Amino acid sequence: MIASEPQQRPSTADAPEPQATHPVVQMTGISVEFPGVKALDNVDFRLFPGEIHALMGENGAGKSTLIKALTGVNSLSGGSITVNGTSTRFNGPADAREHGISTVYQEVNLCTNLTVAENIMLGNEPRRFGGLDWRSMRRQATVFLKKMGLNIDPGSSLGSHSLAVQQLVAISRAMVVDAKVLILDEPTSSLDTDEVKQLFTVMRQLRQDGVAILFVSHFLDQIYAVSDRITILRNGKLVQERFTRELPQRELVSLMIAGTSDAQVGQAVARNAKEARSENAQPLLQAVGLGRKGAVQPFNLDLYAGEVIGMAGLLGSGRTELARLLYGADKADEGTIELGGAKTKLRTPRQALGHKIAYTSEDRKGEGVVGDLSVAENIILGLQAARGWTRPLPATKASQIVDAYIKALGVRPANPNALLKNLSGGNQQKVLLARWLATAPKLLILDEPTRGIDIGAKTEIMNLVSELAEQGMSVVFISAELEEVLRLSDRIVVMRDHTKVAELPRTDDVDVPRLIEIIATGEETK
Amino acid sequence: MTLIYKHRLFWPLVALAALLLACTIKRPDILGITVLDGHLFGAPIDILRNSAPLLLVSLGMTLVIATRGIDLSVGATVAIAGAVALTFIASSDHPASVGTALGAIIVALGLCFILGCFNGMLVANFGIQPIIATLILMTAGRGVAMLITNGQITTVASAPFSTLASGFLLGLPVAAIIAYGVYLVVALLVRRTALGMLLEAVGINPEASRLAGVKSKTLVFTVYALCALLSGLAGLIFAANTMAADANNAGLFIELDAILAVVIGGTSLAGGKFNLSGTLVGVLIITTLSLTVTVLGISPLVTSLFKAIVVIAVTLMMSTRLRTMLAGLRERRRFQEASA
Amino acid sequence: MSTATATIAKSASRKLSLDRRYLPVLGTIIVFLLMLVIGGVRYENFLSPAVISNLFINNAHLIVLATGMTFVILTGGIDLSVGAVLALSSVITATLLQAGVPLILVLPIALLAGSIIGLGMGVMIQYFDVQxxxxxxxxxxxxxxxxxxxxxxxxxxxxxxxxAITNWGLSTGRWRITAAVVIALIVVACAWWILHRTRFGRTVYAVGGGESSATLMGLRVARTKVTVYVISGTCASLGGILFAMFSRSGYALTGVGMELDAIAAVVIGGTLLVGGMGFVLGSVVGVMVLGLIQTIITFEGTLSSWWTKIVIGVLLLIFVILQRILSLRRT
Structure with a gap:
């Protein structure tokens, strides 16, 4: 099995052994397939008692699929799982929990309407006279809460506490069944600094008690603060397993996001960076101190006509949140936007649309595609929304527009009456692009337009972006793939930990390693 | 042939045909139409006339359901419209004049529109679940209707007003002309303007619609107002039929019949794609059901049993779970046949 | 660690005082007391034992219906069938008794009718995804x-x-209690015990709070969702028997629209219609509020009966908007 592709698939056997000799969880050659996608391809993963093991990777790397494969949510198409030396398959999180593997999710999956004590004890509740024994339930819950350093009333309802407390309560619940393995799936996403500290204290305490912790986070600093080892996944494949202390941040980031080979981008033309703007050019849009609590730190940004601004940064770095503020999809708490020199409020997408701003969401399915409507209806939706329902687009004009875009973007099948949900991801993306292009925007914000689509479609979309900029459109292009960002952009904005950390013109000395450096450390080493 | 079989209105139309067939077997001449005094008479004409109020209510309900909503208050609105109109006529000095009848219609529809705006405000602006928001008016509405009629069954005589229900125009019942005319107008309005597409977009994916700039609040508000307006019109036809405003019984359970008609017509209660022609077939099935039951000599009270069977059958047919179960069975049978 | 703990603990204790679980029920009790006070001040004999006793006697069946409905609404569902099931059970009881079937057989059969209908609806909802x-x-x-x-x-x-059962009653002075009231109160007590002292009961709340969370917590969601409809159906048919005791007859047209009264009582009783929050005792107070509205209108004399519906509607409106504000603040 290993012999078949020895170069690509680094064996975990090469990695240095940690203090414990036998892994509590050993996953070998794990493959998971969804219709048309290989979400995990022959991945090895192991977890030792008494370690905090970070699982790293960008969108679609397969982190959550690996966790779901372990807890039995996804069924395996290949490979084996050994827990405590015995081969095992769980049939769901509840089953896994009974065998000592508990999961705590980012969106705390407890019932906020129940009391803290119930959330910890339900399923293992003490009984008296055939019914729940509330008093000893609360008493036992208090013991577990104390271990977390929490001094709260176990009889209070969970929803009355902050997310951080809820997170710790979820960990308490995991401890009730004497968890040997604790999976923390992005537990820190909505916590503030003090709360993260508190969580780490608990994690270190658990590590001392011999619990194996699998930790997923997008914050590099947190990974380095708390983890012992790191497993990196990319595109459903294992990249490497390394000790944290022996892996520089820069290398970690490059392992996570590199690998966009030229072959993948295909025929996409590298854009020539624009000649310097004339001195007195007026920005199309000027964001001054724009920010939103918990999403993006206040930032300044100028966008010019005919320019492509690339946004680089890891998942969860605030790149999407920034884009949503520019479109009015979320309301900014502070700062201003000036359009063509005039102060403007963007409170709703509708207003942004009125100012000729368009935005495609990274969440194509949830926030873009209207699946049960036809391709044609999806294309004219934005245009029609702007006109209002009383002024329908004349049928001939509508079909002209639809046909033109289907042809120009090469939508397949080229049938305007096909339901959008029946098209492939790449073609759905083209239809959504058509929806926005039809509104003739001056500013087009594309949030990961190339994610999860095939190489051909990727190339076409990137070529299209180049063309649009040539025609004078201002484009904000967000992508996890630094190669793509570098190829297209005139200027590159780097996001890190919800903060805009750098803005640099694309010159010859701006390359992938340099971007990785900034993403990893937040600053440039000169 | 398979195309016809797979058409979403195939089964509803079969059901309608079966009901009519059952009638014809019992009374072969029932589908005949006779001309009397230049007016058309006969069972088909009766069905058209009797279906008028339900068609109007179901029309509004279809649009509400398309936006992922529901309106439970239509029955109460029907009662209120009748109460307002007849009380207005009863208290006027010239109850028989055309002006009074017109005044009554305008006042009643105006009030219904306001009630619809109330529902729309609760749902669109306050973000209250539609089923809860409209439950309020469903509960209070009949009380309001009784308040208007002072608890009496107000009976009036106004020839112009009663024309709404019993009059004939070009040989056809006025009620049917109004209802089917409004149906056509709304259907054209919905499909010729962008209203239909935007409603469907909101029902299918509210967040994507919002990001595409669709004013979903306004749209949702509008359909509740429109639904109440149509219910009010249905209430006027009801009231004109009996010329008595019965606040307790006018439009009783019409909300359930309307929801049933929409569901039979193939519009999902989960919102999104809606099908006005399906709703029409649903309305005709429900109206014909009453006729069939009467013709077959079954107590009309048992009608609800048939409705129960229809609801259960239709919803189970639409359930993906049952479909996969049936597909699995078929697969297994084929497998067994192959291996045998 | 200590500073972090301190800040978290502090924020926790501050938020503790805002525990909102009891607020809606508190509102209901305040409304109830207010109505008692208003009635007591305005009318003679309003706060008499007879009036209070009658409040229970006349509404025993509704108490049972609302109790069953509370289970369903707590899971985030709704049961429109209770009025019709009540009628069905009263009709079955009357018809079978008239046919000479012994009482000891009739009552279980009537009860079972509701349970079976409830089971069928529960299965449709849980396993065939029917709303x-x-x-x-x-x-x-x-x-x-x-x-x-x-x-x-x-x-x-x-x-x-x-x-004989119907006529049974206890009275001290002008206080009076009938068999129907005793049965209703026993049902409420059982419901309270089940909801607060069993894992099933807590699962009912958990499902209403978030179905996927409850599943991930390893609770038996599917079984619970079916069971609440069985409970509601059984309560409805028990309500039918109580109603038959009250009216000494079975009639197919009884209980038309009674499902609305039951839903209104539950909502006014402080149970969130989206599920997950509420108390069965609140629903009892809700029934009492509905009963009091009717009593006050009777006492008033000049007010007509339709004001009952209008007042219920207005109360519903107020409670629904209050609930909405509460849930907005929560998120």
Whole structure:
């Protein structure tokens, strides 16, 4: 099995052994397939008692699929799982929990309407006279809460506490069944600094008690603060397993996001960076101190006509949140936007649309595609929304527009009456692009337009972006793939930990390693 | 042939045909139409006339359901419209004049529109679940209707007003002309303007619609107002039929019949794609059901049993779970046949 | 660590005082007391034992209906069939007794009818993804249709055993309590115990709070969702028996619209219609509020009966908007 592709698939056997000799969880050659996608391809993963093991990777790397494969949510198409030396398959999180593997999710999956004590004890509740024994339930819950350093009333309802407390309560619940393995799936996403500290204290305490912790986070600093080892996944494949202390941040980031080979981008033309703007050019849009609590730190940004601004940064770095503020999809708490020199409020997408701003969401399915409507209806939706329902687009004009875009973007099948949900991801993306292009925007914000689509479609979309900029459109292009960002952009904005950390013109000395450096450390080493 | 079989209105139309067939077997001449005094008479004409109020209510309900909503208050609105109109006529000095009848219609529809705006405000602006928001008016509405009629069954005589229900125009019942005319107008309005597409977009994916700039609040508000307006019109036809405003019984359970008609017509209660022609077939099935039951000599009270069977059958047919179960069975049978 | 703990603990204790679980019920109790006070001040004999006793006696069946409905609404569902099931059970009771079937057989059969309809609706909802609204609408049509098949006309009850139970009562002074009230209160006590002292009961709350969370917590969600409809159906048919005791007859057209009264009582009683929050005792107070509205309107004399519905509607509006504000603040 290993012999078949020895170069690509680094064996975990090469990695240095940690203090414990036998892994509590050993996953070998794990493959998971969804219709048309290989979400995990022959991945090895192991977890030792008494370690905090970070699982790293960008969108679609397969982190959550690996966790779901372990807890039995996804069924395996290949490979084996050994827990405590015995081969095992769980049939769901509840089953896994009974065998000592508990999961705590980012969106705390407890019932906020129940009391803290119930959330910890339900399923293992003490009984008296055939019914729940509330008093000893609360008493036992208090013991577990104390271990977390929490001094709260176990009889209070969970929803009355902050997310951080809820997170710790979820960990308490995991401890009730004497968890040997604790999976923390992005537990820190909505916590503030003090709360993260508190969580780490608990994690270190658990590590001392011999619990194996699998930790997923997008914050590099947190990974380095708390983890012992790191497993990196990319595109459903294992990249490497390394000790944290022996892996520089820069290398970690490059392992996570590199690998966009030229072959993948295909025929996409590298854009020539624009000649310097004339001195007195007026920005199309000027964001001054724009920010939103918990999403993006206040930032300044100028966008010019005919320019492509690339946004680089890891998942969860605030790149999407920034884009949503520019479109009015979320309301900014502070700062201003000036359009063509005039102060403007963007409170709703509708207003942004009125100012000729368009935005495609990274969440194509949830926030873009209207699946049960036809391709044609999806294309004219934005245009029609702007006109209002009383002024329908004349049928001939509508079909002209639809046909033109289907042809120009090469939508397949080229049938305007096909339901959008029946098209492939790449073609759905083209239809959504058509929806926005039809509104003739001056500013087009594309949030990961190339994610999860095939190489051909990727190339076409990137070529299209180049063309649009040539025609004078201002484009904000967000992508996890630094190669793509570098190829297209005139200027590159780097996001890190919800903060805009750098803005640099694309010159010859701006390359992938340099971007990785900034993403990893937040600053440039000169 | 398979195309016809797979058409979403195939089964509803079969059901309608079966009901009519059952009638014809019992009374072969029932589908005949006779001309009397230049007016058309006969069972088909009766069905058209009797279906008028339900068609109007179901029309509004279809649009509400398309936006992922529901309106439970239509029955109460029907009662209120009748109460307002007849009380207005009863208290006027010239109850028989055309002006009074017109005044009554305008006042009643105006009030219904306001009630619809109330529902729309609760749902669109306050973000209250539609089923809860409209439950309020469903509960209070009949009380309001009784308040208007002072608890009496107000009976009036106004020839112009009663024309709404019993009059004939070009040989056809006025009620049917109004209802089917409004149906056509709304259907054209919905499909010729962008209203239909935007409603469907909101029902299918509210967040994507919002990001595409669709004013979903306004749209949702509008359909509740429109639904109440149509219910009010249905209430006027009801009231004109009996010329008595019965606040307790006018439009009783019409909300359930309307929801049933929409569901039979193939519009999902989960919102999104809606099908006005399906709703029409649903309305005709429900109206014909009453006729069939009467013709077959079954107590009309048992009608609800048939409705129960229809609801259960239709919803189970639409359930993906049952479909996969049936597909699995078929697969297994084929497998067994192959291996045998 | 200590500083972090301190800040978290502090924020926790501050938020503790805002525990909102009891707020809606508190509102209901305040409304109830206010109405008692208003009634007591305005009318003579309003706060008399007879009036209070009658409040229970006249609404015993509604208390049972609302109790069953509370289970369903706590899971985030709704049951429109209870009025029709109540009628069906009263008709079955009356018809079977008239046919000479012994009482000891009749009562379980009548109860079972509701349980079976509830089971059918629960299965449709849980396993065939039919919306609760539609499934229970079908249950309503079905039960009402069956009523007419059993007995299109009102059937009087002359069974001696049944009448003996009906006539049983305790009275001290002008306080009076009937068998129906005793049964209703026992049902409420059982419901309270089940909801607060069993894992099933807590699962009911958990499902209403978030179905996927409850599943991930390893609770038996599917079974719970079916069971609440069985409970509601059984409560509805018990309500039918109580109503038959009250009216000494079974009639197919009883309880039309009673599902609305039950839902209104539960909502006014402080149970969130989206599920997950509420108390069965709140629903009892909700029934009492509905009963008091009627009593006050009777006492007032000049006010007509339709004001009952309007007042209930207004109360519903107020409670629904209050609930909305509470849930907005929560998120």
């Amino acid at each position: 609760p609204f539609v499934a229970t609408l079908a249950g309503m049509f079905l039960a009402r249709g069956l009523c007419f098949i059993f007995a299109p006309e009102s059937v009087p009850i002359r069974d001696e055993g049944f009448i």
